[in-house]
Amino acid sequence: MTSFLGVLLVPAITVIALTGFISHWAYHPELAGNATIAPGFDIPVLFQFPQSWPSWDYAATQGTHITLGLMTVPLVLAKLWSVIPKLFKWPTVRNLAGMLERLSLLLLVGSVLVEFLTGIFAIEDYSPLGVNFYPVHYYGAWVFGTVFVLHACLKFPVVRRAYRERGALKPLRAGLRETQPEPPGSSELAPVNPADPTISRRGLLAMVGGASLTIFAVQAGQSIGGPFRRLAPMAPRGREFGTGPNDFQVNHTAASAQITPAMTGARWRVTVVGATSVALSRQRLLAMAQATETLTISCTEGWSTTQRWTGVRLVDLARLVGASPGAILRAVSLETVGVNSQASLAAEQWSDQRALLALRVNGAELSPDHGYPARVIVPGAPGLHNTKWVRELRFEAA
Amino acid sequence: MRRAWGLGRFRRRYGASPLHLAGHLVVFAIAAFAIDRIASGAGLAKLIVLYAGLVIAHDLIFLPAYSGLDRAARAALARLPAPQSARVPVINHVRAPALISGLLLIIYAPLISGKADAGYLQASGHHLEGYLRNWLMISVVLFLGSGLIYAVRVRRAVVNARV
Known part of the structure; x- marks a missing residue:
């Protein structure tokens, strides 16, 4: 049983870990001000989304990270349940090898619980722990990932032996009447004095699988978007707030960013800096060539939404100030503190023809919560890199 | 021959193969680095409380609690007329x-x-x-x-x- 749950966990954890690292790299942590963790040693960026991919690429990987992560909760809890007798095994440690293995198991269980708990709290905008989410979750993944690989390697022979001796699927096919406990002494987890079984292995797996599927059903709609959003009754962002052009989800409000009408009124200008510099009013921006693009905005919290954005192409603004083609674009917000106050975009991100300084959405003015007077929108970036309430666009030499 | 004897003695003393030891040392080194990186922001005490607290909460509170509930449910159902x-x-x-x-x-x-x-x-x-x-x-x-x-x-x- 434990073997089978372990075998299911390997691909699940692998996909969750890969999509997690892809999200970390999608922030372009190598650019100024983008790193979500304190500067210091980090593994190199191994993958970034090509601009030739559709704008929902990040939405897909991050939706997978969150949805599959939640679906794996029943699997992890069942796995821990299946090995609990080992916690009470006596004597606990016979030699140094046993002691090291115990210590690694403590790290394994601790880090899996920390990863899931911090992740779940983050997607629900709940922060009671008083710790910064990014380093705890990111480096926690290092701890969990490495101990998980070690554990899988150490237990591989155990799994192989269990399958050779008892068959890979045979014990899982038996109904309750045919269900036999593992013979005593056949493995570390075999019960010494088993009670009559009250559920078959097949029944237990069905319950765990049923739980995973239920979680998918009540959660995934917020990542798929469109009409499916309403079909996600438990998803944190499984709602529409109306049918108006601005009634789609936001990741943080103008009020929480302390943006006031005075800051975004007639005196608002966006300063664009390249070889030359120019301050543009909203009127002047609207007088420039307008482009409309259908782009997905996707939050690291796993929800996403696709809308029609209208505004000035970032490449046109770059041309206006004579920015060099390889420059990095630093977008600065009126918002002064926190991760949303600025973001750096790589040259390939802002030179994408679809990348806009958006002024309107779905044919209407941007609402204050969606970044009025102007916001950046680029395909395939984490949502918060689409800086809202922009006050400065600075093309800087790489 | 001599090598095999050395390996045998290592196994008896340590309890597993040298690969087992090497694997654990590598993993602990990476984990120690990662924990140090988290601790530099969150503080080591808080981190230990978080990790150890969750293990204790799961293994000694949550799991016994749902097992107990299950036992109580089975006992209650057994008392019902068959x-x-x-x-x-x-x-x-x-x-x-x-x-x-x-x-x-x-x-x-x-x-x-x-x-x-x-x-x-x-x-x-x-x-x-x-x-x-x-x-x-x-x-x-x-x-x-x-x-x-x-x-x-x-x-x-x-x-x-x-x-």
Whole structure:
């Protein structure tokens, strides 16, 4: 049983870990001000989304990270349940090898619980722990990932032996009447004095699988978007707030960013800096060539939404100030503190023809919560890199 | 020959192969670095409380609690008069919906309880609404569905017994 749950966990954890690292790299942590963790040693960026991919690429990987992560909760809890007798095994440690293995198991269980708990709290905008989410979750993944690989390697022979001796699927096919406990002494987890079984292995797996599927059903709609959003009754962002052009989800409000009408009124200008510099009013921006693009905005919290954005192409603004083609674009917000106050975009991100300084959405003015007077929108970036309430666009030499 | 003897002695002293030791040392080195990186922001004490606290909360509180609940449910069901349907065990038709409903409660607790309301309002511009109602409705559907499957199984058992 434990073997089978372990075998299911390997691909699940692998996909969750890969999509997690892809999200970390999608922030372009190598650019100024983008790193979500304190500067210091980090593994190199191994993958970034090509601009030739559709704008929902990040939405897909991050939706997978969150949805599959939640679906794996029943699997992890069942796995821990299946090995609990080992916690009470006596004597606990016979030699140094046993002691090291115990210590690694403590790290394994601790880090899996920390990863899931911090992740779940983050997607629900709940922060009671008083710790910064990014380093705890990111480096926690290092701890969990490495101990998980070690554990899988150490237990591989155990799994192989269990399958050779008892068959890979045979014990899982038996109904309750045919269900036999593992013979005593056949493995570390075999019960010494088993009670009559009250559920078959097949029944237990069905319950765990049923739980995973239920979680998918009540959660995934917020990542798929469109009409499916309403079909996600438990998803944190499984709602529409109306049918108006601005009634789609936001990741943080103008009020929480302390943006006031005075800051975004007639005196608002966006300063664009390249070889030359120019301050543009909203009127002047609207007088420039307008482009409309259908782009997905996707939050690291796993929800996403696709809308029609209208505004000035970032490449046109770059041309206006004579920015060099390889420059990095630093977008600065009126918002002064926190991760949303600025973001750096790589040259390939802002030179994408679809990348806009958006002024309107779905044919209407941007609402204050969606970044009025102007916001950046680029395909395939984490949502918060689409800086809202922009006050400065600075093309800087790489 | 000499090598094999050395290996044998290592195994007896250490308890496993040298590869086992090497693997653990590499993993502990990476884990120590990662924990140091987290601790530089969050503080080591808080980190230890978080990791150890969660292990203790799961292994010594949560798991014994749901095992105890399961035992209590089985005892309560055993006291019920055994009907014709005794050959279809009822316990798993209680376990399955209880497990799924319980898991949803754990995963979405900050939304269901309203604890996340302040953060949610800042992020989305709206108060938490309807999560408790949705969870209760899903739970009712799960228990009713499970009961319905139970009824079908009992009916089938009765019909088969007559044949």
